[in-house]
Amino acid sequence: MSYRSVFRPGLFAGQTHIVTGGGSGIGRCAAHELAALGAHVVLVGRNVERLQATAAEIGEDGGSASFLSLDIRDEEAVTAAVAQVVAERGAIHGLVNNAGGQFPSPLMHISKKGWDAVVNSNLTGGFLFAREVFKQSMQQHGGSIVNIVADMWRGMPGMGHSGAARMGMLSFTETAAVEWAHAGVRVNAVAPGFIASSGMDRYDPSFAQTVIPMMRHYIPAKRMGDEDEISSTIVFLLSPGASYVSGACLCVDGGSSLNTKLFQLPEHDRMPAQNAFHRAVRPKAVTGA
Numbered sequence: 001m002s003y004r005s006v007f008r009p010g011l012f013a014g015q016t017h018i019v020t021g022g023g024s025g026i027g028r029c030a031a032h033e034l035a036a037l038g039a040h041v042v043l044v045g046r047n048v049e050r051l052q053a054t055a056a057e058i059g060e061d062g063g064s065a066s067f068l069s070l071d072i073r074d075e076e077a078v079t080a081a082v083a084q085v086v087a088e089r090g091a092i093h094g095l096v097n098n099a100g101g102q103f104p105s106p107l108m109h110i111s112k113k114g115w116d117a118v119v120n121s122n123l124t125g126g127f128l129f130a131r132e133v134f135k136q137s138m139q140q141h142g143g144s145i146v147n148i149v150a151d152m153w154r155g156m157p158g159m160g161h162s163g164a165a166r167m168g169m170l171s172f173t174e175t176a177a178v179e180w181a182h183a184g185v186r187v188n189a190v191a192p193g194f195i196a197s198s199g200m201d202r203y204d205p206s207f208a209q210t211v212i213p214m215m216r217h218y219i220p221a222k223r224m225g226d227e228d229e230i231s232s233t234i235v236f237l238l239s240p241g242a243s244y245v246s247g248a249c250l251c252v253d254g255g256s257s258l259n260t261k262l263f264q265l266p267e268h269d270r271m272p273a274q275n276a277f278h279r280a281v282r283p284k285a286v287t288g289a
């Protein structure tokens, strides 16, 4: 065998990657995936217990992780956090802008405060993190940034604040991919569809009871996605396997964003899952447990 695949153990050895929202759900899974490939992972979030628990899990598994508790909407805190990572670890090789979320509400009932909370979480916070990582490290050393957006392609009815913010994040991704290419920085996005992440348990139980059972009817894959199916895509985009990919958005949604709703989707169970995450926690909202 002479082909030297980029996908090999220790792919990220000696590198430092920041994962915002790394204490739970998709971010926790991505942090495990990166650590398993040799990276030191810096987990960012607000809830210290969750961050601590994820860092401890990674340590138990033989990986390396640390954490910083902050709100990504706080410009000073973001600037200081990035400075701390650079001071302690040197260059930052990857940033996963994953922290975010929203609440279900029709547009007419969203208050200005609620709109701002969601737009600042899903657009401004990611911008601040990317800007600081670029200014304080990647401008000199290059690197890769992955921004998590959502299935917001034809609007996001019921979550319009989030749809607006995520579309903004996609535009930011495209702009940064062009502006920062000269420094060897790639910037991409991942748009998850309906993912059975632990984040689903953060919604009101009525969301789980009414919306979650309907989801699979609109997904050609006929199942929700798993956290590891997003993480492996994130890691691909961070890796040298994606060295010529920048400004792209990969939809990881079992085809749901392409469903015209006119085509009758046949029932099936033929879309295999990865089942890669040995510490996966299925959300109660999905299992009904």
Ligand SMILES: CCCCCCCCCCC/C=C/C(=O)SCCNC(=O)CCNC(=O)[C@H](O)C(C)(C)COP(=O)(O)OP(=O)(O)OC[C@H]1O[C@@H](n2cnc3c(N)ncnc32)[C@H](O)[C@@H]1OP(=O)(O)O
Residues within 6 Å of the ligand: 100, 101, 102, 103, 104, 105, 111, 113, 114, 115, 117, 118, 121, 150, 157, 158, 159, 193, 194, 197, 199, 200, 202, 203, 211
């Ligand atoms: C019903 C039909 C819906 C159809 C939609 C179907 C599409 C489904 C696709 C799902 C795809 C996405 C999945 C995920 O993202 S999974 C999980 C991700 N995690 C979360 O979303 C976490 C939960 N969300 C939040 O934590 C919050 O939304 C928020 C991001 C806003 C938290 O920020 P913050 O901590 O600053 O917010 P506060 O709690 O302080 O609230 C600030 C103001 O925001 C308004 N607000 C907040 N929650 C609600 C709510 N449940 N209902 C109405 N308004 C809300 C409110 O104005 C808050 O201010 P006040 O507390 O002073 O009133």
Ligand SMILES: NC(=O)C1=CN([C@@H]2O[C@H](COP(=O)(O)OP(=O)(O)OC[C@H]3O[C@@H](n4cnc5c(N)ncnc54)[C@H](OP(=O)(O)O)[C@@H]3O)[C@@H](O)[C@H]2O)C=CC1
Residues within 6 Å of the ligand: 020, 021, 022, 023, 024, 025, 026, 027, 044, 045, 046, 047, 048, 050, 070, 071, 072, 073, 098, 099, 100, 101, 102, 121, 125, 148, 149, 150, 151, 191, 192, 193, 194, 195, 196, 197, 198, 199, 200, 202
């Ligand atoms: N699950 C799904 O179907 C989909 C998810 N997404 C998006 O993927 C991302 C991950 O979601 P998922 O894992 O499912 O859900 P989680 O709720 O588990 O993850 C959200 C993470 O973001 C962190 N976070 C939220 N706001 C802030 C903030 N202001 N400052 C710092 N950290 C913050 C939370 O940490 P803490 O509470 O400690 O602050 C939490 O770890 C989110 O952006 C989500 O909206 C997009 C489409 C579909």
